[in-house]
Amino acid sequence: MYLVCDGMGGAAAGEIASSLAVDEMMRLLTDRDTETQLPELIDQAIAAANQAIYSRAQANQKLNGMGTTMVALVVEERHVRLINIGDSRCYRLRAGHLEQISLDHSLVDEQVRLGRMTPAEALRSPLRNVITRALGTQSRVTPDIFDLEAEPGDLFLLCSDGLTRELADAKIESLLGAAVPLGGLCSSLVDAANHAGGGDNITCLLVRAKG
Ligand code: CA
Numbered sequence: 001m002y003l004v005c006d007g008m009g010g011a012a013a014g015e016i017a018s019s020l021a022v023d024e025m026m027r028l029l030t031d032r033d034t035e036t037q038l039p040e041l042i043d044q045a046i047a048a049a050n051q052a053i054y055s056r057a058q059a060n061q062k063l064n065g066m067g068t069t070m071v072a073l074v075v076e077e078r079h080v081r082l083i084n085i086g087d088s089r090c091y092r093l094r095a096g097h098l099e100q101i102s103l104d105h106s107l108v109d110e111q112v113r114l115g116r117m118t119p120a121e122a123l124r125s126p127l128r129n130v131i132t133r134a135l136g137t138q139s140r141v142t143p144d145i146f147d148l149e150a151e152p153g154d155l156f157l158l159c160s161d162g163l164t165r166e167l168a169d170a171k172i173e174s175l176l177g178a179a180v181p182l183g184g185l186c187s188s189l190v191d192a193a194n195h196a197g198g199g200d201n202i203t204c205l206l207v208r209a210k211g
Pocket of ligand 1: 006160161162200201
């Protein structure tokens with residue numbers, strides 16, 4: 001499993017929410033018994049992560065309203081399950097072409113998908129920070145789940161919005177095309193986003209399917 005969680009909430013609350021989410025997902029999905037089928041296990045892990053954050057926030061006023069995004073890949077052989085909640089993203093680079101696979105759960109993106117706003121308006125909107133789904137902010141959450149088959153050489157990018165706010169998809173595509181080890185590619189993405197303004201924390205994770 002590979003995952004990126006981008007926390008939100010005042011003071012240290014966002015960091016608590018994102019680390020609770022990672023801990024719960026790792027606990028439930030890496031220690032798995034073989035009896036339970038993977039889709040059911042994923043549901044259980046997400047419910048547990050959501051509950052861990054939600055109950056901690058309920059118990060402490062300072063943590064009220066904290067939550068986190070989550071974008072995760074759960075891999076079994078060539079079968080990849082993509083889990084998404086919030087506005088972190090999963091992209092796939094295949095044969096040099098970058099495609100965004102996850103759909104943002106953000107107010108402006110949903111307006112764009114409904115044809116009520118143009119992508120340019122969405123970028124300028126004062127509401128562009130509003131996300132419509134998050135882990136831990138409500139007693140229940142429904143993730144988007146995408147079933148994918150990885151092809152040899154596919155490169156998956158999981159990233160927080162700190163990257164995609166600063167870099168257009170075309171820029172990400174060209175940076176990922178460099179013949180550099182994955183760690184170096186991550187650094188070049190983060191450097192480019194910082195160079196472009198670096199207005200938010202930036203996390204990115206790259207996973208390449210074996211050839
Ligand atoms: Ca962020």
